[in-house]
Ligand SMILES: *Cc1c(COP(=O)(O)O)cnc(C)c1O
């Protein structure tokens with residue numbers, strides 16, 4: 001592996017890696033922890049330059065992908081990996097809003113993100129663009145499923161060697177959706193936190209670029225684009241309230257950073273946005289800390305159908321807690337049964353089929369509205385981060401069945417009558 005010359009690019013607007021805890025600064029290498037205090041490292045930018053050089057117009061004239069925000073991303077080269085990631089629809093969700101008792105609800109729909117139908121394509125596009133600059137030829141990740149899909153697909157596009165690590169009990173759609181790109185896939189007998197621990201050792205010995213370990217500071221910046229896009233799609237305004245799922249907590253904290261940066265460089269007006277987080281009860285270390293008023297997060301052993309967000313020891317948990325508290329938001333958890341209801345509710349009201357993480361977000365949204373923690377008048381954005389076709393086993397058995405009929409009109413008519421009777425019975429049950 002050769003470390004390239006682009007370590008500290010002069011023309012770029014990103015400046016250093018800085019420890020979130022003690023503020024120590026480091027060169028822009030493949031490293032993620034502070035040598036002085038073991039705090040996480042984060043990319044810093046020259047906001048004065050950004051304020052002078054970036055306008056709404058320069059952004060709008062850029063590509064129809066996350067790379068329209070390139071000056072806010074930690075990549076020096078013009079030659080980024082652009083597979084059309086980002087600029088997913090922001091859908092005004094009127095039918096869901098009415099069902100929940102809200103007035104202005106939007107769905108940010110990363111279930112249709114490119115190329116692998118989850119928000120992870122954002123972080124991986126950035127991480128692999130940077131990995132190439134830093135001279136890595138083999139890229140890797142510790143994944144709960146979606147990250148493996150993204151890393152394998154985008155590495156294939158960029159011609160990088162790829163070896164991914166997943167827990168061995170993942171959904172079939174996520175395993176297949178990785179294997180198809182022909183990476184090396186290690187299915188580890190253990191949960192995500194055990195996979196991650198193994199990967200930290202491999203990263204130290206093999207010198208590979210692990211997108212969410214040694215490349216994590218670059219990777220995580222990709223999530224800021226979920227903040228930028230919502231601001232731009234709302235007509236260069238920030239919403240009042242956002243609801244997003246929490247696994248490691250990274251996505252949540254980076255949407256916040258994205259909003260703050262746009263305020264800082266004058267692309268949107270200053271405004272306080274409330275941040276609410278969603279977890280599955282079977283893996284809710286951040287929600288528990290929130291509920292108990294704790295400053296620290298106690299690791300848990302995950303047990304939930306929401307595997308993509310089943311991280312028992314969340315690296316950015318404390319920062320997510322801090323943001324929810326200081327923005328007057330909230331963090332809540334829901335049961336697996338509520339997650340399935342959430343998936344169905346979004347599908348039948350908005351025509352969007354999300355995976356278990358999205359079901360978690362919708363179920364928490366509902367719970368927060370019912371608890372009076374989201375004001376009906378607030379412009380609220382719910383982040384849907386993954387696609388339902390990847391977690392079909394979660395809803396199998398809860399969605400009814402097709403009516404099998406003969407290829408004859410009278411067979412169709414009898415079946416239709418039967419289904420209408422069943423519908424009426426359903427309604428009678430609701431009414432009693
Ligand atoms: C990874 C993932 C998340 C959350 O990721 P963070 O670790 O909190 O950044 C949310 N939704 C889906 C579908 C994911 O795959």
Ligand SMILES: [Zn+2]
Pocket residue numbers: 019020021022023024034035036037038039
């Ligand atoms: Zn430090």
